[in-house]
């Protein structure tokens with residue numbers, strides 16, 4: 001089913017864009033500390049992705065902000081007002097979840113109208129606003145369909161229209177794309193971003209998919225074990241990760257054994273600058289991006305393991321004599337064959353490192 005081209009955002013949906021502040025938020029389940037003091041500030045109209053591995057606390061942050069969880073410490077403010085004790089239905093927040101969560105016995109337009117009914121908006125305004133919201137997500141002509149008559153991507157569009165139709169101050173998206181297939185996922189994330197920019201709504205987007213987070217967000221907050229490790233623009237996280245965890249989690253990195261000496265790291269005969277120079281001398285794991293490993297006429301000998309065509313680039317896995325596996329990103333004009341003998345060298349860009357125990 002084709003998606004209709006979007007109309008200009010209707011005035012009834014344009015948001016003021018609230019400032020959001022989480023200050024040292026703590027949440028415990030039984031004895032388990034799911035959030036160990038999370039602080040995050042979102043500017044009005046900003047799109048922040050909360051990124052991290054499974055179980056790190058992303059959903060708990062989102063549920064705490066929504067008022068679905070009572071927090072055990074810290075404060076939550078929306079536009080400067082403390083909402084820590086304000087119940088969920090008074091926080092004025094729109095949410096979209098991973099599961100489509102439409103009411104099966106209601107049509108798309110009835111699903112979208114539901115929140116307006118709860119707010120006692122009159123029938124004529126409800127119908128107009130629901131139609132406008134469905135048009136905005138490209139589903140203007142499918143309002144009469146029931147959930148089972150819509151694809152997964154279309155159901156998520158309805159869920160998005162339903163979340164936005166009440167003009168919430170903040171939009172929370174909890175892995176809204178993870179049940180969709182790869183192509184629809186990319187289309188819909190771009191559309192969510194377009195709508196978010198047009199409406200100017202402050203948005204927190206939870207995902208464990210780093211590519212998704214880097215692609216859509218103004219800033220990405222990387223979470224690990226109940227805490228935020230770094231918040232920054234996608235480029236900043238990629239080029240200057242603050243911790244080894246961020247270096248490893250954001251973007252693809254080769255993990256290469258090396259040795260730090262006097263502010264430089266030695267890896268396979270190459271001497272690379274350190275991203276942060278205050279690292280102590282000793283054995284480390286260096287995180288080297290695939291685009292910073294190059295094929296060369298001479299250098300470290302390697303054997304090609306496999307090679308993948310990725311559209312605009314190719315990524316080739318090679319094995320070094322000490323069994324280290326390295327991913328090399330290169331132009332598609334070169335097509336390495338499995339078993340081919342090659343040489344690689346390191347590009348010389350600064351790298352992050354993490355200490356490792358010395359070999360016994």
Ligand code: ATP
Pocket residue numbers: 029030032034052053054055056057058059060061208
């Ligand atoms: P995922 O990506 O897998 O959804 P997440 O990063 O969103 O993970 P959370 O769902 O926030 O993680 O969970 C954080 C931690 O809190 C996990 O260890 C989880 O097991 C625990 N947890 C979450 N909800 C509850 C609950 N209701 N009762 C007990 N423990 C919980």
